[in-house]
Amino acid sequence: MGVDPGLTRCGLGAVEGRPGAPLTLVAVGVVRTGADEELGARLVGIEAGIEQWLDDVRPDAVAVERVFSQHNVRTVMGTAQAAGIAVLCAARRGLPVALHTPSEVKAAITGSGTADKKQIGAMVTRLLRLSEMPKPADAADALALAICHVWRGGAQHRLAAALAKATRKDTRP
């Protein structure tokens, strides 16, 4: 499950699959909170929305976009706080949490770390064999995070498996 964090729109997307096999869309959507609400009420709303998703989707892992302070200064604190709540909700359930940078996600999905939102949306649509691009962009970005995580996680799993095999060879000739 991928989370594109934000206070106004927090994108959520879940996919099923493994590296080298077709991916399937499980769910996609956004949790919204009102810009006129107090920060506390917004954070409670984000938490409730993510908890509901974790209950419904029951993911194996959660990937959250890593937030940098170079982003839009006006909104970056809210984005960081929404990301923190996503990490908190996943960690409370003992789920593995990964943070991927926007350029890692772009590179994984499109081959270019500088791809634009439209290109991300187009590749997500193609990879999940959807009839149209998921909207808003936050929802498509959350799916891109989830796909990136499946693929990167896969590479890490293969590496871990290869290392384990090599270690077994060393110790049990």
Next chain:
Amino acid sequence: MGVDPGLTRCGLGAVEGRPGAPLTLVAVGVVRTGADEELGARLVGIEAGIEQWLDDVRPDAVAVERVFSQHNVRTVMGTAQAAGIAVLCAARRGLPVALHTPSEVKAAITGSGTADKKQIGAMVTRLLRLSEMPKPADAADALALAICHVWRGGAQHRLAAALAKATRKDTRP
């Protein structure tokens, strides 16, 4: 109850009082998490520590330092996330949450918005009639936030009371 947010050290301090009367120390301390722990585990630790404090102290209101992205870039995201969790914990209980900037706190406690940590610590020690300065600085800062909130809240309460009185005069001569 004041919260000086941070991942490594989250300062917590509670005071009892009202504007124009002596203030009393209720509790002071820090919640710590290890820099070698995963972000998820750290955020879960911060949440558990703040929840324990809210259970023990049962504050009327929670004041959290407002985090700006101009701060130390390396740690600001973790600080923002710890602040977000403090706001979340308070809002989940229906407690009023206030955000005060560092310069608002400094100005309230010392009369100068550019006072240094030592000056803040000295004034907190004097205002609460303590025998020594609370340590670490994060704990003293949390008390400063709590004191600032009592005084600022007091001004707001008096204004609200005066407005209510004026309204009563208008409608019930």
